[in-house]
Amino acid sequence: MPITENENNMKYKMLILDIDDTLVPRGGGISQKNAAAIQKAREAGVYVTLATGRGYYGSSHVFRELGLDTYVINYAGAVINDIRTDKPIFVTELDNSFVQEILAMADDMNLHAHLYQGDRIVYEREHPYASAYCAALNLPYSIDSDIRKKIWQNVPKVLIITEPERVSELLPFFKKHFENRVEVSASSPGFIEFNRLGANKGTAAELLASRLGFGRDEVAAAGDNTLDLELVRWAGLGAVVADGNPDVKREADVIIPACAEDGVAYLIENYILKDDANGIMRNSGEKKDVQARL
Incomplete structure (x- = not known):
């Protein structure tokens, strides 16, 4: 109250x-x-x-x-x-069209990306970054090879994990690409986060x-x-x-x-x-x- x-x-x-x-x-x-x-x-x-x-x-x-x-x-x-x-x-949730655009770009650039469903994370294939992330936060996860074929709802954010030294190059690139469409920011070293615009x-x-x-x-x-x-x-x-x-x-x-x-x-x-x-x-x-x- x-x-x-x-x-x-x-x-x-x-x-x-x-x-x-x-x-x-x-x-x-x-x-x-x-x-x-x-x-x-x-x-x-x-x-x-x-x-x-x-x-x-x-x-x-x-x-x-x-x-x-x-x-x-x-x-x-x-x-x-x-x-x-x-x-x-x-x-707030990220529209599926943006989720799929981020996932496709990450795949093309050989970057790990995962989305969130509640407190569970979902990603396309095994990756050491994903394993380390889930272990560090003790998070449940699932691997879905059809992740880029589905229509996702209730996705609060998508996260890309990469080498920390690449963030200075990738962050401005993604910010420019998604300008006025998606919130793009960096958190811990190596993390690039995508949220709904205004969130x-x-x-x-x-x-x-x-x-x-x-x-x-x-x-x-x-x-x-x-x-x-x-x-x-x-x-x-x-x-x-x-x-x-x-x-x-x-x-x-x-x-x-x-x-x-x-x-x-x-x-x-x-x-x-x-x-x-x-x-x-x-x-x-x-x-x-x-x-x-x-």
Whole structure:
């Protein structure tokens, strides 16, 4: 239910965090320092949520470890899920014509591509990138040799996985090819993501913030790559980690330490919980947890 009265008087009342390479380093987990800072922010009344390219299942262990229990933005903004019901409250899908165009281009360029059906991924043939991806996120998958002959519905995104060094060449190519037709962005090294036009983390953040009763200037967000660009631009305070994409860093209001250096904790301690008037850290114990009202 929407919040009609915010229960804290801090400048930033909502914090939206990207997961991979912002909150969680590659191959690692949530650091104790980041987890403690997030808990402190929540105790102070800050609404904390995640905006990730991952699907619901792939992000579930992260939001459950943090104790987040309301909403999460998945598939780079294509879906907003209600954690309490395990069901979406907002969904966009990529039209089958675009799905097939992406799959055909990937095949012609000898690139691995897969689509999503719920939290299951589907791809045409075995590929080491696909195996590694599914193993890393513990995702169910299926191999369908007829993938390019079918009419697919409810596809939130298509993902191409390639060598990280090729992304700088391929990303602008795909952006130009699908201009004004499909959202194209990069997330983790080697990942190029395709969503419905207009479906991105920024638009999803705006929708969720409005639902919760927060204005744009009350929202802080952190990310690292072009998948986070619209989110960083939209938020009242857009933060990017020091080792993030240079193009995204240029759009940031603030640069925070790298993911491996607990940049999220730095953001919370220095911008979210700090009193604007005197620069003193707020006492989180004095605030109510706004999430209890949702």
